[in-house]
Amino acid sequence: VRGFANLEPRLSRSGKAIVVAPVAAVIAAVLVLSIAFLAIGRSPVEAVYYFFIAPFASVSNLGEVLLDMSPLLLIAQGLAIGFRARIWNIGAEGQLVIGAIAGSLLPIYLNSASSPLILPAMVVLGGVGGMSWAGIAAFLRAQLNTNEVLVTLMLNSVAYQILYFLVSGPLRDPHGFNFPQSVQFQDAATFPLLISGMRVNASIFIGLGVSVLAWLFVHRSFLGFKLRVCGAAPMAARYAGFSQTQAIWISLMIGGCAAGIAGVSEVAGPLGQLQRVLSPGYGYSAIVVAFLGALDPLGIVLSSFLMAVIYVGGDLAQTSAGVSYAMTTVLLGVLLVTYLATRLFVDYRIRFRWPEPRRGTVA
């Protein structure tokens, strides 16, 4: 080990750094935002207002925040369980799409059914759909040791092609003037609205309920403990007899199930039908959310809320100040890049080495 400043692993994780990293990420995001606003001749104060204050300014804005938060929260909780076991499921976007398709089959084929059971059945179908799509990657990884990052990534693109095929053919609304979309779902097949006149619906409770379950699973269950050991110390896990195959299947099944249900909450929520565009990249943003929340169920509740605030802030800045929607995407990138960099100090610290005075030079 040489050099002036060296990295040194900490003996125990720094509690301070766990909090400092996301705060640093938000500060970096605000800085970039201010510079971008200055560059187009606007005040940085305006930037902070649109992205961090306006989303709270009215009940309807706050409703939009909860609406965006719900799929991010749900998907990120599922992904984080896998990430903690070092199973990299990058395919939440595809699992969301397949889940949405599976859940949509009921209201499309039983469009007049008004049973109160139809919505729960859709949620179950969506979860199963997402799980089966993630199952392809789990099977290949468990049986053939195929890299799950690449497989889940490829399956995202395949899932979208399946969706495009179905909405422009078999599942298209026959009276829809050839638009690539399904029939409108009946009321019984959509989530009840929380406040009439606003789009936020009851699916946010699924996300919050799943968060509680995720907390219990991670911090209070033996299975959750085994998964964590598989990720943190694979050799120790093998020695203790914890099955890697089990870790792979459980991780991908939970991630797929959560993403599939999120897909249903989109089609049975703000969309109200199956269509070509199901998500503005929730599956990818949820990866950002999971990391920003330090892969911890409680942290993810906070980070998904923050992310949703930025999404809504971006929408508001676009409609009222004419700021490009791309600003939101840039902010997501800056947040995660800064977080990943500062995250280092949770496990490491920098030890500075001052050159020692040479013997003999001091009289």
Place this chain on the structure above:
Amino acid sequence: MNATLLFVLSSTLVAATPLLIGALGELAVEKTGVLNLSIEGLMAIGAAIGFITTHDTGSHWLGLLTGGVAGLLLSLVFAGIILGFLANQVAAGIAVGILGLGLSAMVGRSYESQSIPAMAHWAIPGLSTLPVVGPALFAQSPPVYLAVLLAVGEALFFRFTRLGLVVRATGEAPNAAHALGYDVRLIRAGAIAFGGFLAGVAGAFISVAYTPLWADGMVAGRGWIVIALVVFGSWRVGRIVAGAYLFGAVGILELLFQAEGVQLPSQLLSSLPYVATIIALALLSMDRRRVRLNAPVSLGLTFWAGQ
């Protein structure tokens, strides 16, 4: 029929070029043991900056160059967080990819749906006058040929040069390379910068030569195909070249089938490259020995000299 065949041949060459250029860059990165998932974003920023440069200066070459430099600069952010801050490569790749997509949409905003004159084609003397295939194969825009030369150069580099050997060693056994006195982080940073430059050039090729206009989102998932291509080609230059033309042809056939009214869902063709990659990946990893022969052993793992 002849005209259709020629159209398919010549369009395949063009469609395959950005895939090939990007994949040759990503190959060098993965050979050092780094998985860079930000290619889509790097190509997008390359496409945006390349288009803006060509639009404002009129030079296609300058556009390709600045596009490459833009990709390089953004890839340094990736290099910084995974090498300097030891961040997880998957997460860092996603982050920088998102950043690139956002930045490209932002800088390209005032150029939306503008177009530029197409890049002048090079007629290869002697060959371009060949009957039938001459005009289709040997009168293309320059990067189409340069990509092939680049592939040959990269194959020779990995096979015959000392640096090529060091690069491969870094991916196969970073600890051993470090013990021998090679600077693993420097080699990885160099490869990432090279890969970033080529991803930027690949993006710029799309916006200044392939379809000379700017539309947000015009990279349209090619970055993911590039990553698929490296795996599909099992980390070998020759197979990657073959794969690039195969994937390029699939895209063109899709257009052709639509035009000819063939009753085959175009989505089936669109998903072919991805399905083929998954199958190739599964076949490759079935035999552990074969994986060892092909995939860089340390792919995706963080290296820290102090461990």
